[in-house]
Amino acid sequence: MAYSTSTSHTAIVILNWNGLHHLQAFLPSVVSNSPNCEIIVADNASTDASVAFVRENFPEVRLIQLDQNYGFCEGYNLALRQVQAKYYVLLNSDVAVTPNWTVPLLDLMEADESVAVCQPKINAHQHPGFFEYAGAAGGLLDTLGYPFCRGRLFETLEEDNGQYNDVQEIFWATGACMFVRAEVYHALGGLEPAFFAHMEEIDFCWRAKNAGYKIMYNGHSQVYHLGGGTLHKSNPRKTYLNFRNGLALVYKNLPSSELIPTLALRVVLDWIAAFRMVMAGQNKDAQAVLDAHVDLFRNRSYWHKSRKEQQSKGNFHSMAGVYNGSVVWKYFIRQKRTVRDL
Secondary structure, rough: OOOOEEEEEEEEEEEEEEOOHHHHHHHHHHHHHOOOOOOEEEOOOOOOOOOHHHHHHOOOEEEEEEOOOOOHHHHHHHHOOOEEEEEEEEEOEEEEOOOOHHHHHHHHHHHHHHHHHEEEEEEOOOOOOOOOOOOOOEEEEEEOOOOOOOOOEEEEEEEEOOOOOEEEEEEEOOOOOEEHHHHHHOOOOOOHHHHHHHHHHHHHHHHHOHHHHOEEEEEEEEEEEEOOOOOOOOOOHHHHHHHHHHHHHHHOOOOOHHHHHHHHHHHHHHHHHHHHHHHOOOHHHHHHHHHHHHHHHHHHHHOOOOHHHHHOOOOHHHHEEEEEEOOHHHHHHOOOOOOHHH
C-alpha cells in the first residue's frame, strides 16, 4: 500500500461528484468547525465547477482528483490510498457539522482500541428537530438482515428529544459521517467496490465485527444531513442498488447455517415489495427489483468468492446491534413505529 507522504492524526475526506451546490453550502462549516484535522475533497471527475470552487475559496483544503467517476465505494478506496492518517472521517458533502463535533468521537476511539468505527447523532438538515434517514442514532440489523436505525424505522423519523444522547454499541455506522481507524479500513480492503453505493457501510461494519472490532454511536456529537444528494429515494437506480446490495450483504456475511432460509425469505419479501410497487404504479421500481435479482445471480461467482473470504464464523444473532425479530413484520403488520416499541 503506497501512502501519501503527508501525515495527520485525523483526515476528513469528502467525496464529491458534481456537488458544487453542496460544497458551497456545507464545506464552510466543516472548515470552520474542524480544527486540527486535515480536510480533503476527493473529486470523482466532476464536470461542474467543484474543483475550481475549492481551489479558489479554500486553499487550505487538499484536493484529490480522480480520473473518472468511480462511485462511492471505489472512489473512497482510491482516494484513501493517498491519505495517511490515524483516523479517517468519511463525510458526505451535504452534512453541516457543529463546533467540536469530532472531539467526542475521537476521544471514544482513543480510549478503546477495539472500536474500529463510530458515528455521531445525525439530524435532518431541513427538519433539525428530527432524526434523518441515512444513519440517525446508529444502525441496527434485524434477524433477516434488514437495516434500520435508532430514530428511524423505514419512513418514520423520530423527533429528537434527547432519547439517544448516549454512547451505544451498534451494528453499523452510516457512511454519511463515519469515523474509522485507517489501519482497519485498509486491513479489511476498504469498501466493497461492487456495491458502487448504498449499504456499503453496513457491509464494511459487518466485516469489522467479524474481525472482532466494535462499532459505536456517540450522541454527544451532532451533525445535520441534507440527504438525497446523489440519488433521490424515488430514483429506480437507488431501488436497484438497495435491493441488489441488500441481498448481497446477506449472502456475503451471514453464517452458512442461516443463509438458505434467510435468503429464500428475503427473495419472497422482495417480490412482495415489487408487487406493491406495481399496484402503486411504480413500474420502473418494480423492474429495478427484478434487475437486482438477475444481476446478483449473473455475478454469483464474484459474490461467492467474497463470501468465502468474509462470512461470519460466529453467531450472528449474538452480535451487538442485532434485533432478533423481524422489523418488517413489526412495522408493517404490528404498526410499531420506533425502536423502543419493538
